[in-house]
Amino acid sequence: MEIATSLQQIPSSYIREILAAASDKNVISLAGGLPDEKTFPIDLMKATLEGLSDMPEVFQYGATAGYGPLLTFLNTYFELPESHMAMVCTGSQQGLDLIARAYVNPGDKVVMEAPSYLGAMQVFGLVQADMVTVPQTEFGPDLTALETCFAEQSPKMFYAVPDFHNPTGVCWSLETRQQVAALCIKYKVALIEDAPYRELRFAGDALPLVSDFCPQNSIVLRSFSKIASPGLRIGVVTGKRSYIEPMVKVKQGADLHSSVPMQALLLGLLEHKDFDQHIDTIRSLYKSRYETLFSELQQKLPEGCELNAVDGGMFVWVTLPECDTFALAKSLLSNGVAVVPSPVFYPKPESADAALRLNFTNATNEELAEAVTRLAAGLREQLSAVTNQEVPVFV
Amino acid sequence: MEIATSLQQIPSSYIREILAAASDKNVISLAGGLPDEKTFPIDLMKATLEGLSDMPEVFQYGATAGYGPLLTFLNTYFELPESHMAMVCTGSQQGLDLIARAYVNPGDKVVMEAPSYLGAMQVFGLVQADMVTVPQTEFGPDLTALETCFAEQSPKMFYAVPDFHNPTGVCWSLETRQQVAALCIKYKVALIEDAPYRELRFAGDALPLVSDFCPQNSIVLRSFSKIASPGLRIGVVTGKRSYIEPMVKVKQGADLHSSVPMQALLLGLLEHKDFDQHIDTIRSLYKSRYETLFSELQQKLPEGCELNAVDGGMFVWVTLPECDTFALAKSLLSNGVAVVPSPVFYPKPESADAALRLNFTNATNEELAEAVTRLAAGLREQLSAVTNQEVPVFV
Known part of the structure; x- marks a missing residue:
């Protein structure tokens, strides 16, 4: 049976392959985007887990938009206006998939920063979107390029990760947030704001969502995978009703609804009095790991490599002299x-600048230090080989 | 933001609307396809539920194809040959969606019996398949019509529910199963065998899967929603590796993977020594309800209405004199x-014969008897009105 045309164009996930290789005990992995298993708030979930057997209703079919008590809670938790609604998804990844399926026709233009989140490229690739990229600066997207793109190409949506971008870790400035929102309104481009790392800020003050400046023009994707547990597969999409309702219709066909016991479990966790403190604990842990990684990199990286400091999230982006990453x-x-390696994060891999994404949330400080030693040694070897052999410039 | 062309053609689910109306306490609902909440084997799941808090690994990201220990169990449980594999989905509904997304291009022909499962029509509609129907007899699809269709239209796949079809309750004969498999092989049509009701047989002997006669040409969808709990949203797809692997790739984008705690919970249930007995209990309960519904219908239905006996499943199909259903x-x-009403089960509703689908698994014997009294009274009123007023024939 021949596979669909839309799927033929999707490369298999390089990250999945490297993650499989990285499961070797002798390898320290900075490749994944996994939270540390030891941070999962299982103690805070235990009572709800044990109480599920007294809630027969969660074992029955549920509403497509989500478990009623959770939706009610989320309306308050996210301070949604009357015009807006939340929909629960099988992870925020499904939210993104539903957005693409509900709104994007083959050939429709979807704008994203380059580099960009791999899972978003997969989803938009499956609906055969025309992915258009704008360069990213340390404050967010290049605003001149973004406005030119909006004006000349009339894209349908702008997909963005303004808080601790995957893969670069960049967090948009307040001014950039306001200006992007204004551009989305001016050019009638829907903003798809993906915020999985937003709560993982360990320095500086939280900034408003970009969507706070264009609530009628945006959809926000929220994840509980980084602050609670990815295994549950519960994410949330919010936006005005007319934006969310078509996605509910697609979700009916996609999986009817997400697991109800998992929604009840998440509700119990979010309502737990110690949940905020749990997030503080994660932030402190990741801050310490980030500081270790960053200072080790500063000390050990060979010349010609550059790294930017981050205020949160899970990743550091190291740019390299030109080489075959x-x-x-x-x-x-x-x-x-x-x-x-950087090319996997670009819709057009051949246009990627040489860089590496390093994760700091799933290895201990000792492992991070050792990983950087190995990384620096390997880099020196590879980069000097490139220089000495005067091989042609790699993509 | 304008919705995608593919979604514009999908009617909103009439069943969802009628289910909402049916939640009124004064209404007895024979409309849904819900298992009885009281049958959920929560006692058999309790120990696993409480043990989840000692399994931190199930709270981490998991493999896209499914939780390893569950996949290992399923290989044996379903007696899969070496050439085949299982993939866990967010309900078997997602399995169907992934099949459509992995294999169907817009305009590709997908054959199904008429009437057919509403959720399948939604899924194939979303990928803009050309849905071609063949009539259904009491033994399964009309084989002459099916062969003509395969020969003349070269469809990509044949979607079928051979065990206690939704909505008609028809169970294919052994001969039909063998002949359909032979036709699928002869004409190189993939069989998509949807088997959610297979275990709900309360009379006669189990027949082989149709796929047992064409294992290299088929994909099987398995549900645990009717024998365990639909709230978990765990279904399974099996088939040869080359059929399943493209679906794993789509699932990466769709939701990364299904809930791991729910997969561990299902595994605990399937391994429980009392699980088989639990299924026997459900069968006895549904048998008693079916017998009540059937005998009440036989006694009370006005002339001109017909009903076929079923050996399992969840539904009885009542054909009516022509009327506006x-x-x-x-x-x-x-x-x-x-x-x-019957038209919702047809890709071309205007071609539907007048009929009603009645569910017997989610109401007590007393409620079923009362429901039939109300149904018969309403039918008499409506049918005599049609006759007396000599209104034109309704669709």
Whole structure:
């Protein structure tokens, strides 16, 4: 049976492959985007887990938009105006998939920053969107390029990760947020604001959502995978009713609804008096790991490599002198450290600048220090090889 | 933001609407396809539920194809050959959606019996398949019509529910199963065998899956919603690896993976020594309800209505003299009984014969008897009105 045309164009996930290789005990993985298993608030979920057997209603079919008591809670939790609604998804990844399926026709233009989140490229690829990229600066998207793009290309939506971007860790400035919102309104472009790392801020003050400045023009994706547990597969999409209702219709066909016991479990967790403190604990842990990774990198990276400080999230982005980053990642893997090379984060991989994404949430401080030692050694070897052999510039 | 073309063609689910209306306490609903909440094997799940808090690994991201220990169990449980694999989905509804997304291009022909499962029509509608129907007899699809269709139209797949079809309750004969498999092989048509009601047999002997006769040409969808709990949203798809792997790729984008705690919970249930006995209990209960519904219908239905006996499943199909079944369903609802009119089960509703789908699994024997009294009274009223007024034939 021949696979659908839309699927033929989707590359298989390089990250999945490298994650599989990275499961070797001798490899320290900075490749994934996994939260630390030890941070999962299982103690705070225990009572609800045990109480589920007294809630027969959660074992029956549920409403497509979500478990009623959770939706009621979320309306308050996210301070949704009367015009807006929340829909529960099987992870925020499904929310993104439903947005693409509800709104994007083949050839429709979807704007994103380059580099961008791999899972978003997969989803928009499946609906055969025309993915248009704008460059990213340290404050967010290049606003001149974004306005030109909006004006000349009339895109349908702008997909963005304004808080601690995956893969670069960039957090948009307040001014950028206001200006992007204004551009979305001016050019009638829907903003798809993906906020999975928003709560993982360990420095500076929280900024408003970009969507706060254009609530009628935006859909927000929320994840509980980084602050609670990814295994549950419960995410939330919010936006004005007329934006969310078509997605509910697609979700009916996609999976009828998400697991109700898992929705009840999440509700119990969000209502737990110690949940905020749990988030503070995660933030402190990740802050310490980030600081270790960053200072080790500063000390050990060879010349020509650059890194930007981040205020939260899960990733550090290291830009490199021009080289074949795939070959580099492969050689680093055999050196005992797994990383992700930059081209996988670009809709057009050949246009990628050489860089690596490093994760700091799923390895201990000791492992991070050792990983950087291996990384620096591998980098020196690879970069000097490039220089000495005067090989042509790799993509 | 304008919705996608593919979604514009999907009617909103009439069943969802009627289910909402049927939640009125004064209405007895025979409209849904819900298992009885009291049958959920919560006692058999309790120990696993309480043990989840000692399994931190189920709270982490999981593999897209499913939770390893569950997949290992399913290989044995379903006696899969080496060439085949199982993939866990967010309900078997997602399995169907992934099949459509992985294989169907707009305009590709998908064959199904008429009437057919509403959720399948939604899914194939979303990928803009050309849905081609063949008539159904009491033994399964009309084989002559099916062969003509396969020969003349070269469809990509044949979607079928051979065990206790939704909505008609028809169970294919052994001969039909063998012949359909032979036709699928001969004409290179993939069989999509949807088996959610297979375990709900309360009379006669189990027959082989149709796929047992064409294992290299088929994908099987399995549900645990009718024998365990629909709230969990865990279903399974099986087939040869080359059929399943493209679906795993789509699932990566769709939701990364299904809830891991729910997969662990299902595994605990399937391994429980009392699970088989639990299924026997459900079968006995539904047998008794079916017998009540059937005998009440036999006694009370006005002339011109016909019903076929079933050996399992959740539904009885009542064919009626020509009438406007939507108007009838609406008037029955105001008489205190909810049913589903036949046109919603046809890709071309205007071609539907007048009939009603009645569910017997979610009402008590007493409620079923009272529901039939109301149904019969409403039917008499409506049918005599049609005759007396000599109105034109309704669709």
